[in-house]
Amino acid sequence: MYQNMEKTIDESVQGTALSLKEKKVSSRKLYIESYGCAMNFSDSEIVASILSEEGFSTTQELEDADLVLVNTCSIREKAELTIRKRLEKFNAVKRHRPHMKVGVLGCMAERLKAKLLEEEKIVDMVVGPDAYKDLPNLIREVDGGREAVNVILSKEETYGDISPVRLNTNGVTAFVSITRGCDNMCTFCVVPFTRGRERSRDPQSILEEVTELVNKDYKEVTLLGQNVDSYLWYGGGLKKDFKKASEIQKATSVNFADLLEMVAQAHPKLRIRFSTSNPQDMTLDVVKVVAKYENVCNYIHLPVQSGSNRILREMNRQHTREEYLELVKNIIEIIPDCAISQDMIAGFPTETEEDHQDTLSLMQEVKYEFGYMYAYSERPGTAAAKNLKDDVPEETKKRRLAEIIALQRQHSHYRSKQQLGKTVEVLIEGTSKKSELEWMGRNSQSSVVVFPKENYKVGDFVNVKITDCTSGTLLGVPVGYSHNN
DSSP: OOOOOOTTTTTOOOOOOOOOOTTSOOOEEEEEEEOSSHHHHHHHHHHHHHHHTTTEEEOSOGGGOSEEEEEEOOSSHHHHHHHHHHHHHHHHHHTTOTTOEEEEEHHHHHHHTTHHHHHOTTOOEEEOTTOGGGHHHHHHHHHTTOOEEEOOOOSSOOOTTOOOOOOSOOSSEEEEEOEEOOOOOOTTOOHHHHTOSOEEOOHHHHHHHHHHHHHTTOOEEEEEOTTGGGOEESSSSBGGGGGGSOHHHHHTOEEHHHHHHHHHHHOTTSEEEEEOOOTTTOOHHHHHHHHHOTTBOSEEEOOOBOSOHHHHHHTTOSSOHHHHHHHHHHHHHHSTTOEEEEEEEESOTTOOHHHHHHHHHHHHHHOOSEEEEEEOOOOTTSHHHHHSOOOSOHHHHHHHHHHHHHHHHHHHHHHHHTTTTOEEEEEEEEEOSSOTTEEEEEOTTOOEEEEEOTTOOTTOEEEEEEEEEOSSEEEEEEEEEOTTO
16 A cells, blocks of 8 residues: 555655663664655664674764665655665765665565675675564675675564654654565555565554653553554464454454553553554544543544545455445544545556546545555556556646645645634644744644744643644644643
8 A cells, every 4th residue: 555654755765873781892884764654764773772782883074874674665656766865875875885785675675685785786685574673693794895685574573672763753742663575466556475474463562662762751652563554462473363263262362452452441541643544444442442531643644545436446455445435434424533645646557538537536535634646657567557557647647636736735735724713632743944043843643733832841731822824834822831841
């Protein structure tokens, strides 16, 4: 799926930094860049943790690095082109630091495998998302003058035993990975091929990681997965093997609604979000947990991809337009102030003008708060690439995408204006990009809120009265601390 998790970090770059653990003396410097979805950023924190145990400290300065790792995205062609441009930059730096080693991690590594070594001569190491624990061995291979590749997908690896190092953190919000991989074979998506089969992490290890974050004074976590609603822990591995589980295992199993409730109960002052949901797997049990607990945010990212039933079938989405709208209706009935966001693809193969109008009409019916919208990009190896001709002209794709974006802006502004005059609880995440005199944070519905700093600080929960808005930002004045402080 075009998994959204790309909210503010889609195709963005992050140089990362951490402090070396005291028990090791650093002798080499590591620089990591992360692209694409939130799962890649979370994985980079796992990588940093593994390599800190090997004596690597990290730097934010590329020119100081002994090892450069780029964690990649393959979900669209543009993302891969961005990576290749960055590799050119690394090559220029390497001319002055010939000992510097370069590794490609993540989905692009998994998709292209050893081919990357041939195409990008600067690359010394290619490592897939399930092979990060092998990094110390692979680095030793590279140090010995040999190229190193490990892109073997695992049916068990969840990195549940790794305590991630929080990179360039604001100290307020963090990701906690709960599942890896995906079993939904959407015809446009490379994720099942680059991240493997779906498997869930032991709930106890999730709770321990969340507790560790709370003890470090983090105020918000996002439970993360390609498809969080498929979370299922029964002491086994792949979800498909659940049928073979014992009756005891089934009776004590934990699904996503159970996990969400466990985290909410364990830490009632911790804000909890989750991403990403799949309409076919989301149950009303999950929605009821969101409604039941004040600390679970009233925001659900619910990718739909198209408003046309015919296109949904071509995409192998396991829901219809009608089923999707029924789910949205039920969500709003149970959580009246719930914000819902979308993923949408414009110009999928065979899409007609009528199909496009179906998408626009679905958007009119839902009026999403936010949206993540893309023109279709054919990905090699997917069912769509094999079986469907990419027959929608680029100009038509661009025009349809522009219409979708314009309509979403209207709806975002409409939803923002509904907040005028209301007082909302905001968690301060940092200084506003536009003014050093203002804070920015998000409310429960994930809307960005900007307000005067006064005497508040990062990490505070503040009640803010909304006085104005744009299509993407709420503006207000603080009226006091929230009871969550």
